[in-house]
Amino acid sequence: MAIKVHGNPLSPAAQRVLLCLAEKDIEYEFVYVDLATGQQKKEPFISINPFGQIPAFEDGDLKLFESRAITKYIAYAYADKGTPLLVEDPKKMALIQVWSEVEAQRFDAAGQKLSFEILVKPIKCWATDEALVEQLQAQLATVLDVYEKRLAQSKYLAGDNFSLADLNHVPRINNLMKTKVRALFEQRPHVWAWCADILGRPAWQKVLAGLN
Amino acid sequence: MAIKVHGNPLSPAAQRVLLCLAEKDIEYEFVYVDLATGQQKKEPFISINPFGQIPAFEDGDLKLFESRAITKYIAYAYADKGTPLLVEDPKKMALIQVWSEVEAQRFDAAGQKLSFEILVKPIKCWATDEALVEQLQAQLATVLDVYEKRLAQSKYLAGDNFSLADLNHVPRINNLMKTKVRALFEQRPHVWAWCADILGRPAWQKVLAGLN
Secondary structure, eight states: OOEEEEEOTTOHHHHHHHHHHHHTTOOOEEEEOOGGGTGGGSTTGGGTOTTOOSOEEEETTEEEESHHHHHHHHHHHTTTSSSOOSOSSHHHHHHHHHHHHHIIIIIHHHHHHHHIIIIIHHHTTOOOOHHHHHHHHHHHHHHHHHHHHHHHHSSBTTBSSOOHHHHTTHHHHHHHTTSTTHHHHHTSHHHHHHHHHHHTOHHHHHHHHHHO | OOEEEEEOTTOHHHHHHHHHHHHTTOOOEEEEOOGGGTGGGSTTGGGTOTTOOSOEEEETTEEEESHHHHHHHHHHHTTTSSSOOSOSSHHHHHHHHHHHHHIIIIIHHHHHHHHIIIIIHHHTTOOOOHHHHHHHHHHHHHHHHHHHHHHHHSSBTTBSSOOHHHHTTHHHHHHHTTSTTHHHHHTSHHHHHHHHHHHTOHHHHHHHHHHO
16 A cells, blocks of 8 residues: 555544545555554654654655644645645635644644643653643633634634644544543634534544544 | 735744745835834734734735744745745655754754743843753754754755755754854754855845844
8 A cells, every 4th residue: 555654543643644644535554653662763663754753654655754744745645635625725725824833833832731741641650740731721722712713703714614724633632622621622612613513524533433 | 015024023933934035036015013012912913913923924915924834825825936945746845844844843842942041031131041951952953963864865954955944944043053052053064064055045145134
């Protein structure tokens, strides 16, 4: 099979890539990377991602890493398949880029650390830093306040259609929904409706079914 | 004039946008935002960037924020003007996306905090956190080790041509060159040659001349 995803199915970054492939209805081979034995820090993995982090991706002779670069590649190279996730018009495309940057630089900057404190640390029997959790929740709330105003104006972040900017949020939101951080989403009606919409998409349900 | 850049000329994020416009040889109006009086947190600025941070950008009726989304828009919308910064081939484009993500998520994650500790804090008479500086330098060194291997294989990060992935690095590297962090670049010959190349580009020299 031409397309391979190297990762761990529990990683939100790997799930981001799987979701993008599901929206595009593209077949792939999943190559399990055993993080417990540090497989991601050794060859052959580091010849794909020299930073030694999952996911990594192959499409024939093309080798990629960084989940958001991978989803952009899939959306661009397979534009004609499945759900359109990018657009050609430069001004509409620019809005997808803006909200994709917001996801990476603002939303997930807080979301990733919150997941680590609330979801990962308890599994490892490490103590959660409650002061940091408070600070990160305040940071995420500020981001969600902007989203609430934005989503009152358009159904999705970059306009009236679901795009890569929304897609990139899904795995992190899915994780945070299992925690007390869920309240931050519930308190904002437009954000809450948007979450229900993007988490309810058949492609995400298919990814979740594949994980179980 | 159709294009407006709102920012402070000393901000590396604003400089990133100015450099992209210079590479594309595009005229623009610079709208000074007075950070000292908090202009970026008030209308009319926050109607362009609801997060209240510079830079912001207008092209006719299009309003954008996030410097890397702005440079992507300029590179894409003005593909036929000045220096080509993106390519159409999906596999070559994917490599530009990968190294652009590396810049944002890894290089500048360390670089921005280093600039704050070493350049901004002394101006404000705040104490630099030396332990944090050590930690960030180690983090940046790991990133530059990967760059050194990469730049031994290709002249620029995404291949044999200068691209948006290289461009986005320039203002931060320019700032760090004024500090002890310069040594991390000097110690790596391919990285050092790459820095000399991208900082020596006429478009960057033009931006610097405009700041003085």
